Amino acid sequence: MDLAVHDLGVTYKTKAAPALRAVNLDIKSGSFVVLVGPSGSGKSTLLRCLAGIESPTSGHVTADAEPILGRDPSRGMVFQRDILFPWATIRANVAFALQAKGTPKRDMEPIIDELLTVVGLPLEVKRQRPVALSGGMRQRAGIARMLAGEPEVMLMDEPFAALDAQTRLRMQDLVTDLWSRLGRTVVFVTHDVDEAIRLSQTIFVLRDGQLAATIENPLPPERPAGKLADAAGYSDLRRRLHDELHETANSPPRSTTLRRPSGRLASWQTPQATATFAVDSTMSS
Numbered sequence: 245m246d247l248a249v250h251d252l253g254v255t256y257k258t259k260a261a262p263a264l265r266a267v268n269l270d271i272k273s274g275s276f277v278v279l280v281g282p283s284g285s286g287k288s289t290l291l292r293c294l295a296g297i298e299s300p301t302s303g304h305v306t307a308d309a310e311p312i313l314g315r316d317p318s319r320g321m322v323f324q325r326d327i328l329f330p331w332a333t334i335r336a337n338v339a340f341a342l343q344a345k346g347t348p349k350r351d352m353e354p355i356i357d358e359l360l361t362v363v364g365l366p367l368e369v370k371r372q373r374p375v376a377l378s379g380g381m382r383q384r385a386g387i388a389r390m391l392a393g394e395p396e397v398m399l400m401d402e403p404f405a406a407l408d409a410q411t412r413l414r415m416q417d418l419v420t421d422l423w424s425r426l427g428r429t430v431v432f433v434t435h436d437v438d439e440a441i442r443l444s445q446t447i448f449v450l451r452d453g454q455l456a457a458t459i460e461n462p463l464p465p466e467r468p469a470g471k472l473a474d475a476a477g478y479s480d481l482r483r484r485l486h487d488e489l490h491e492t493a494n495s496p497p498r499s500t501t502l503r504r505p506s507g508r509l510a511s512w513q514t515p516q517a518t519a520t521f522a523v524d525s526t527m528s529s
């Protein structure tokens with residue numbers, strides 16, 4: 245599903261300064277884009293407009309050239325804190341999403357099992373409530389529930405920000421693996437420069453409600469967690485992102501394509517599954 249943002253402006257009723265000003269960007273179907281920017285730069289507002297849970301004050305957003313006017317199951321969202329129903333088991337949480345899209349009860353069980361397996365959760369968690377799970381496992385369950393809606397676009401708002409560093413890397417592996425296997429479009433918000441570098445094809449930098457830069461990620465698709473800093477082009481990309489994030493808010497927006505050291509433009513090959521994410525009994529996250 246292609247997404248497009250045209251001259252998007254959002255001003256909240258309770259705040260004079262606009263959260264977004266004249267933002268234009270295109271997100272091609274099947275791509276993995278990351279939105280980065282300082283706190284308050286408008287990342288979540290932009291994501292919520294794409295989800296259809298925030299309305300533009302000016303301009304518009306489209307999905308496959310149709311205006312986005314509200315929520316739609318084709319665009320699933322994952323938040324920083326899971327939004328699982330705390331009183332329901334993990335099974336019931338996923339079942340609700342299946343029920344919402346009309347899956348007959350008799351067909352649900354194997355689908356629930358498959359979804360939990362896909363996100364790397366052992367089937368024992370079906371009987372447990374969210375409170376019994378670690379933060380990482382709850383986020384996995386939240387992703388399973390999102391996938392139950394069979395979204396074409398996965399909108400992720402700092403989904404791993406509350407997790408410890410190691411769990412975060414495992415969850416990044418999960419998302420890149422899902423993306424490469426399912427071929428969905430991913431729009432991922434993060435504060436974390438290394439997370440942006442590890443996950444993205446394209447990075448949109450927001451500053452002060454404006455699109456400050458569009459950066460094509462030149463790193464090859466294989467990005468093993470511990471070796472990211474060794475990849476050719478990593479230091480340049482990191483420095484560039486750091487500069488873009490800290491520029492004065494009034495500098496004009498720019499579009500940038502970083503080049504590999506050889507000078508040739510980087511291109512993404514067909515993404516490979518980069519990770520396995522078996523969950524064993526020692527997994528504490």
Ligand SMILES: Nc1ncnc2c1ncn2[C@@H]1O[C@H](COP(=O)(O)OP(=O)(O)OP(=O)(O)O)[C@@H](O)[C@H]1O
Pocket residue numbers: 256257258259262263281282283284285286287288289290435
């Ligand atoms: N519901 C709201 N009502 C009023 N103002 C809001 C609302 N949501 C966001 N804002 C304001 O809009 C601006 C952009 O906020 P937004 O949450 O989109 O930024 P962000 O880049 O996602 O920030 P963070 O990284 O801290 O989550 C901020 O000034 C924020 O205070």
